[in-house]
Amino acid sequence: MTHGNPIPTPSAASGMPGASYGMPRQRTTGTAPEGGTDTATAPTAPARQGGGRDRYLDLLRSIALVRVVVYHLFGWAWLTVLFPSMGVMFALAGSLMARSLDRPALGVIRGRIRRLLPPLWVFGVVVLAMMFAAGWNPLKDPDHGGAWGLVDLANYFFPVGAPPFPWHLGAKSGLLEETWAVQAAGPLWYLRAYLWFVIASPLLLWAFRRAPWPTLLAPLGLTAVVGTGLVKIPGETGNAVTDFAVYGGCWILGFAHHEGLLKRIPRYLAISCAALLMAFGLWWASGHLGPDGWDLNDIPLSQAAWSFGFVVILLQYSPSWRELPGRLARWDKLVTLSNNRAVTIYLWHNLLIMATVPILDLLYELPFLQSDSAVSALDSTYTLWMFALVWPLIGAAILMFGWVEDIAAKRSPRWWPNGRGGKSRRRRR
Template sequence: MTHGRHSMDPGTPPPEPTPSDPTPSFGRPRQRPDEPQGYTEARGYPEGSQYDATWVMSPFGTEARPEAARMEATAAWPEADGTSAGPPASGAPLVSTVPAPAAHPGASAAPPSPPASAPKKAGRDRYLDLLRTLALIRVVIYHLFGWAWLTVLFPSMGVMFALAGSLMARSLKRPALGVIRGRVRRLLPPLWVFSAVMLAMMFAAGWNISEDPDNGGTWGMIELFNYVVPIGAPPFPWSIGDKSGLLEQTWAVQSAGVLWYLRAYLWFVIASPLLLWAFRRAPWPTLLAPLGLTAVVGTGLVTIPGETGNAISDFAVYGGCWVLGFAHHEGMMQKLPRYAVVSCSALLMAFGLWWASGHLGPDGWDLNDIPLAQATWSFGFVVILLQYSPSWQELPGRLKRWDRLVTLSNSRAMTIYLWHNLLIMATVPILDQLYELPFMDDQLVGLLDTTYMLWMFVLVWPLIGLAIISVGWIEDLAAKRSPQLWPDGSASKHTQPQTRKRAHRA
């Protein structure tokens, strides 16, 4: 089977990234080749298939008791311990049935006092949960089809970092060291399982890191530590296996590419106490500084070579969205006139598109190739989403039918993110078996070739579900919760009426 975007001869060192290359720095390819990945030789795969995982995301919670499924949903993701304050997402608060004391006939009527606003109860913000679900779905679709316009339609990465920043600001009401330790504890066990599978597959396929001309030697052995703690770029072979194998030769690059987000997330978490301190003292400079840094390091004005440059570029591009999460938690958005916020955001987004139009990359309007456009468009997009944030305590109207999906995807966001790219590639050898069926004539083979990408899309979701059942429970152990195989909230809802009756009787 021929491979696509990352095709190169084994042992050929990849080109160094250019200053305008925004591809994430750690654990993903250092280049974006010219043509989309296709499957051409084996059984007539469509030449023009668009599957591309060169920009691998994320992307990136749960509940307790009647709301347990939703509270655990976000808590399962490393940054999550509750999205926002608000009453529980299901069921109305219990109302006292004790009658009010009757007024004495002669008592003078006191003037009624204005009703005090009831404080919000701790609970899930289902609006933010819905955004996280949409971001994860968009990630999977983008990495399968490689449609550049998806980066404009919904900038998932900026949304995910903003949600994480909001949750981090909320958690930093507690001592910073304990918060960071908790985030790292939730991050590492799921990573360890994924890393163990990846390394086992690479070594079984014949990868010898000590002899790898690209990432090998003593330094390559040291960099294996990044599979344990994602502080840098983990090594992986750029080409492994052969063209007739089950997976294309770039499967290691595609699968390990997701680890760049974990590296960026970890450094944002570590920097958050200082960033939040700066934001509370100088909110506007702290909020806009990442955009200014992107204008310097993401446009070629200043070139920082190697992985260090890529890491700084990632931090700059998405740092504004992370700090926007602080602004959302601190209530800064609601203090500003909505018309002014939306107008300024629209102007910033328009600038991003204008900049992108003059700096199109190999994939056209893919903002992942254009750091300044990505930073400004994502920033403006997130501002509008958070400005209009309705803080739903439960999904309204027709959205309520998706409640279980939203709960499940939030509770297993880390699992979905880590495994989705490997599972996309796993659909290929499974679908290949259809060509071996005895009734497959030339017409059916041609039909399968034409719809191959569609069947990959259909098949990847059951595989993701299988991954949730197989390894998703590790997120529960990492968060010190009782493990669940399918935490979609249905079990806790079944016990809710009985719990309410006991509460009324009490």
């Protein structure tokens, strides 16, 4: 597993994360496509200081969620440069965390954990049931065997470490391809990183308020040490420390946004420094390209530098909208829905991408699609059909599981929370 890459891939030969999802299943052999993924979105949604939602930040989160789904489906490495979703989402969550820590820290941490865990529990129960039904035995797994394999199962319910999953499960001719468990469980790395940041935030905010610049820049320095191989920390501990370092700068940038530090810096100076840092990130990436080329998830130092600079620019120009302006207003309900169901979308979207394959494969059995030209046309547009189908499936997951987020937040369950007024507004904590 590459450090900072949300989804481990079985081998370098598996190619670009998610890319092979775009290939149609072979009609003659019945084998499912292979692939891997990457991810990011944030479990919570910041609100404006002084009351009311900051719709600019809500819009950024929604864009990040869409980018995550598109990346996982098409596997385009350049998307990690175009919009570094993970860095953006950690920054937004850090801003909200700093706002919440105006209240007693222990209660804030409890509230964050409480809101995160129930949706994860539902997801963990479903995925583990699918794995066990497919014949996986964690006691006999060569990578997670013995008593430690059972202990690691707890990470499906309190993600302080990496959850165990089989690299291959089922048969090539099965309903889902053999690495479906990797695709389903791999994204839980993000919840682990989020949990670490939440627990560490009181100390980080204390340090930031006393020494803002050293605290803000320290994660970049740590990434230069642990993310480049200068110091190697083996196993999942190394992955967790690297993730913490890579995205720590973005999380603390959220602190800087909330505390007003970024607004006190002249815009020309902030943008110039951010551009230089981003240029360094691209320069470093050019000499350390991984098997997927310019996929920054495989290059921790480039990911940290590019994401940091990108977030600085986004937050420097942050307009703090109370309402989405102009033509953006037409997306208001979808932006609201995605923010209210960010955890649900994040947890389930990868599994739903895989679910599109057996559904679309039924099209090959239709009588009017038996000609070579029809099959060729379907093959050439297969990924586009997957893209079109995954959104209704995500909508179905919101209806089936999204209400758990409301229960976790101690509010009345809502099936489709896309309104922003009255009872549909999220209660602040």
